[in-house]
Amino acid sequence: MAKLFRAVIMGPPGSGKGTISERIAQRFGLTRLSSGDFIRENIAANTDAGVLAKTYIERGLLVPDHVMTRLLLPRLEEMTRHSWLMDGFPRTLAQAEALNSTCDLDLVISLNIPYETLKERLSDRWIHPASGRVYNMGFNPPHVQGRDDISGEPLIQQDDDKPEALVARLRHYKDVAKPIIDLYKSKGILHTFSGTETDRIWPYINSLLSTKIPSTSQTDTQCIPMP
Numbered sequence: 001m002a003k004l005f006r007a008v009i010m011g012p013p014g015s016g017k018g019t020i021s022e023r024i025a026q027r028f029g030l031t032r033l034s035s036g037d038f039i040r041e042n043i044a045a046n047t048d049a050g051v052l053a054k055t056y057i058e059r060g061l062l063v064p065d066h067v068m069t070r071l072l073l074p075r076l077e078e079m080t081r082h083s084w085l086m087d088g089f090p091r092t093l094a095q096a097e098a099l100n101s102t103c104d105l106d107l108v109i110s111l112n113i114p115y116e117t118l119k120e121r122l123s124d125r126w127i128h129p130a131s132g133r134v135y136n137m138g139f140n141p142p143h144v145q146g147r148d149d150i151s152g153e154p155l156i157q158q159d160d161d162k163p164e165a166l167v168a169r170l171r172h173y174k175d176v177a178k179p180i181i182d183l184y185k186s187k188g189i190l191h192t193f194s195g196t197e198t199d200r201i202w203p204y205i206n207s208l209l210s211t212k213i214p215s216t217s218q219t220d221t222q223c224i225p226m227p
Ligand SMILES: Nc1nc2c(ncn2[C@@H]2O[C@H](COP(=O)(O)OP(=O)(O)O)[C@@H](O)[C@H]2O)c(=O)[nH]1
Pocket: 011, 012, 013, 014, 015, 016, 017, 018, 019, 020, 121, 122, 124, 125, 126, 134, 135, 136, 137, 138, 139, 140, 196, 197, 198, 199
């Protein structure tokens, strides 16, 4: 039976994880899992974990590891027979270790984007909170200004995308991501892509994945559910 494919995409806020993982999902038929979307869904549904997560996000903090695990566990359990690409998890070494003991990753994509580029992109980022769909007023604007393309609902700008919150978020990302990146480097599964434009990085990611994914099927089981 063909092997399943499990990948993680990492990068600072605004580096294009959401944009690129959406393209990968469409091109290669992987299921895209996004920790930010799970959190927003849980906040919207008022689950215990969602209510708790909200108190951290409002303060610009990472959600604690045990809350993240609680949020992601049921979703990963549903995915034991699917190939997937995870965006936004792991974000700490403890999360990386939890994921490690749960399944073998095939590949980690790390996006390395200059600070000025991140700042520009995020000041122009608008999202549809219910779906997590992301727009940029210059790069991929909605068809109707201020409205989601599918639902027609209003778009919002997240508080933590404002420039004053960004410096702290980026510093924090660097500190926390370094040991995770070192871990994946030592496992030989890390691939880093640098640049200022998603459209220029994309062909490299596309060709890398084309060499890795062709034999992927949705029928095997390689990942065991988290305990
Ligand atoms: N100008 C520009 N904006 C981009 C590019 N790639 C992504 N974006 C936009 O930059 C913002 C951040 O991208 P996103 O995929 O949400 O990044 P994430 O925070 O890493 O998931 C979004 O508004 C995207 O639409 C690019 O190459 N150029």
